């Protein structure tokens with residue numbers, strides 16, 4: 001059972017991600033944000049539904065498409081925007097940027113730009129949980145493209161072999177940059193890849209946050225109880241280009257329109273109104289609240305200082321040796 | 328003082344650290360039941376069990392990546408790669424993830440991993456099992472590179488590496504595992520970044536590490552017969568690097584030979600030679616000499632392998648070139 005309060009929280013979280021991402025696009029256009037920036041618009045239901053099923057001290061790890069996960073994990077919108085602006089007040093002191101968000105206080109470990117690179121790290125976080133015998137678990141997010149990388153398979157094999165408490169969540173948005181799943185994956189139904197490692201695989205509608213949440217509640221319970229790893233394939237769609245520079249010639253207009261009709265945010269709004277959990281006025285109030293948070297985040301980022309040049313050599317190591325380069 | 332072998336010193340270091348800290352654990356291919364392909368983990372599974380001495384699948388990227396995840400969560404993993412050459416399979420995890428994550432995340436995490444792996448040639452293992460590729464890792468910031476030449480150094484440095492909050496690549500040498508040397512009973516640590524003068528001398532400075540220290544010492548004996556006293560400096564770790572020790576010695580001897588078992592071109596020796604001339608240009612009486620492996624994949628045939636690898640003869644030749 002998902003409580004009305006939880007449903008409203010999920011709605012608010014999805015809306016916050018959507019509106020912040022729209023600001024990111026705007027700020028990218030104004031060249032306040034640079035580099036590679038991958039928007040999460042369209043996929044909000046996956047991060048929000050899945051992460052809301054976790055405890056506060058479970059581990060979460062993702063990819064370069066990490067904005068939604070950072071925020072859904074409770075990351076501060078101000079630190080988020082400041083990081084994208086490359087400011088000293090950013091979550092990673094301006095050293096990571098869009099692709100390498102991390103928020104260790106909330107057990108969110110980012111943030112890797114190497115497709116598949118986070119996979120064995122996720123199993124390693126789970127190894128630590130198992131080694132200690134605590135009841136924490138790990139949730140690992142990645143795309144359909146990652147499932148064809150070598151380390152993806154190594155990570156699943158390790159996880160099952162050692163019965164590690166990790167949930168692999170594939171956000172199957174059907175494309176890796178411009179290459180469709182059919183052109184890249186021998187098995188296009190990603191959840192079936194789980195059977196190669198003797199673990200359960202589930203398919204969920206990644207455009208329906210309540211379905212994602214229900215499935216994750218069930219799998220989280222199982223994995224926390226010691227069942228070993230599981231794979232969830234959330235079928236979803238990114239509404240924007242792969243990154244900010246994407247001519248978008250590889251997707252049919254009709255396909256895009258079809259998926260836009262499945263937008264997870266209006267969908268939940270409709271359900272909440274129909275179930276009388278909220279009324280239109282409450283929805284408007286939420287929208288205004290979120291707008292305020294976005295304004296503040298942009299304001300905070302824009303007014304924050306750049307990292308001092310003396311920070312260049314900080315954090316290469318955690319213990320500095322006299323022979324290390326320094327400012 | 329008692330004498331033990333290099334691999335026994337490593338075992339002692341790991342066992343002591345594991346007794347002291349429950350968070351220290353080992354993982355790698357054939358390290359448990361088999362005891363390690365070079366016996367360097369022999370007996371540890373019997374003492375610590377399969378939870379802390381973990382046999383893994385043959386999946387180097389996975390081994391390093393899992394160790395990284397476990398380190399992020401607060402453990403102190405000591406993964407073993409069966410040889411340095413297999414690090415190439417795990418390169419993305421080692422460089423893109425282990426070495427960069429602390430920086431990329433603005434110092435939010437520590438990565439106390441010690442990756443152990445043996446390098447080195449000399450036993451006819453040909454082109455994919457014998458190379459000394461420490462320079463690749465010294466080139467990348469974010470990972471320490473420790474490379475001991477004696478049982479004493481191996482033990483003290485491995486213990487310090489395991490206790491370090493930073494990632495360490497701990498490079499052993501296949502031909503050093505069985506050498507014997509004095510190692511005191513009980514605990515001691517050697518800080519990373521402190522060179523050791525393996526031989527005192529006043530006529531030239533030879534900088535060498537790992538197996539090349541032993542070649543340098545043999546060369547020094549031969550040079551002594553000709554009245555040339557070589558100082559042999561073993562940096563023991565290449566990152567951090569004890570530049571002061573090298574500069575102090577070379578400022579006195581005014582001549583320097585750098586020896587490495589890795590390829591010559593863009594090797595660690597090139598960096599040392601460059602820095603020595605930057606710092607001591609006017610003190611030098613001769614150009615810094617480099618002795619290194621031939622720039623070829625290591626061949627199998629014994630004579631060709633020996634021709635490709637640097638040894639005492641090459642060091643003597645380089646030394647004579649700048650002292651006579």
Ligand SMILES: Cc1ncc(C[n+]2csc(CCOP(=O)(O)OP(=O)(O)O)c2C)c(N)n1
Pocket residue numbers: 065113114115142143144145146147173175176177242
């Ligand atoms: C190892 C590696 N190869 C290639 C790339 C370039 N690249 C970045 S994202 C991407 C597509 C990944 O697709 P998917 O895993 O489905 O994730 P999505 O972007 O759809 O979220 C590629 C090829 C990379 N970052 N890393």
Ligand SMILES: [Mg+2]
Pocket residue numbers: 143144145171172173174175176177
């Ligand atoms: Mg994709």
